[in-house]
Amino acid sequence: MVEGWAEEILLPALAKRMKSAGLISRDITEAGVSVVNVGNTAFLHYSRIFIRTGGPEINIPVAIVTDSDIPEYKKKPKINEQGEPEYDERDRMIYDYVPIASNSNEITNAVKKRQEKFNKQMVKAFVAPRWTLEFCLLKSTSFSELFISTLKKIHKQINPNEIEYELAKKLIDGNLEKTEIAHQLAQALLDDNTSLEIDLTDPSCGYLLEAIKYACGH
Numbered sequence: 001m002v003e004g005w006a007e008e009i010l011l012p013a014l015a016k017r018m019k020s021a022g023l024i025s026r027d028i029t030e031a032g033v034s035v036v037n038v039g040n041t042a043f044l045h046y047s048r049i050f051i052r053t054g055g056p057e058i059n060i061p062v063a064i065v066t067d068s069d070i071p072e073y074k075k076k077p078k079i080n081e082q083g084e085p086e087y088d089e090r091d092r093m094i095y096d097y098v099p100i101a102s103n104s105n106e107i108t109n110a111v112k113k114r115q116e117k118f119n120k121q122m123v124k125a126f127v128a129p130r131w132t133l134e135f136c137l138l139k140s141t142s143f144s145e146l147f148i149s150t151l152k153k154i155h156k157q158i159n160p161n162e163i164e165y166e167l168a169k170k171l172i173d174g175n176l177e178k179t180e181i182a183h184q185l186a187q188a189l190l191d192d193n194t195s196l197e198i199d200l201t202d203p204s205c206g207y208l209l210e211a212i213k214y215a216c217g218h
Contacts, residue, residue: 075096075172
């Protein structure tokens with residue numbers, strides 16, 4: 001179970017790439033796994049279907065893939081030398097996007113809380129250790145280079161020297177082309193000519209790899 005189109009598009013392609021690399025014996029299709037896009041984060045309504053309060057448990061591995069949703073940037077009005085908000089020529093307030101001090105305990109607790117909420121019987125949650133899927137891809141030891149090139153290809157107007165800032169800005173403003181990015185990443189993963197080495201110890205995207213392994217019965 002995933003919370004959006006990006007994960008639904010990306011995970012099957014990633015599983016095929018993992019199989020071609022010898023990391024799993026069966027991809028999602030071969031293992032008979034369905035990727036269910038619930039369209040939000042209300043996984044509990046659906047995960048309960050696989051939970052039994054009495055009798056034998058359902059022996060089907062169910063992986064829930066979700067974001068931690070702990071913001072790493074925030075939006076605030078830009079202040080001038082007089083201590084007042086700045087406005088542009090159209091009298092619209094100008095905003096700045098600033099990083100939030102990292103709090104590893106907050107992220108750890110958020111991941112733990114979601115795992116405790118969903119982990120029961122054969123249902124298991126795999127939670128992003130960073131803000132969102134896209135932020136995990138940016139920081140990934142496996143997919144960062146591919147993600148950045150895809151992001152720059154789709155959002156040609158962004159500053160290539162400020163990728164993290166530009167990504168954070170688009171995530172906050174809600175104008176990141178998530179589906180198109182996932183589509184192009186999936187196509188690249190399925191292309192044998194794409195140079196890529198998947199790191200199973202990837203601290204940012206390991207949760208995706210582990211979710212696939214679990215669902216595919218590896």
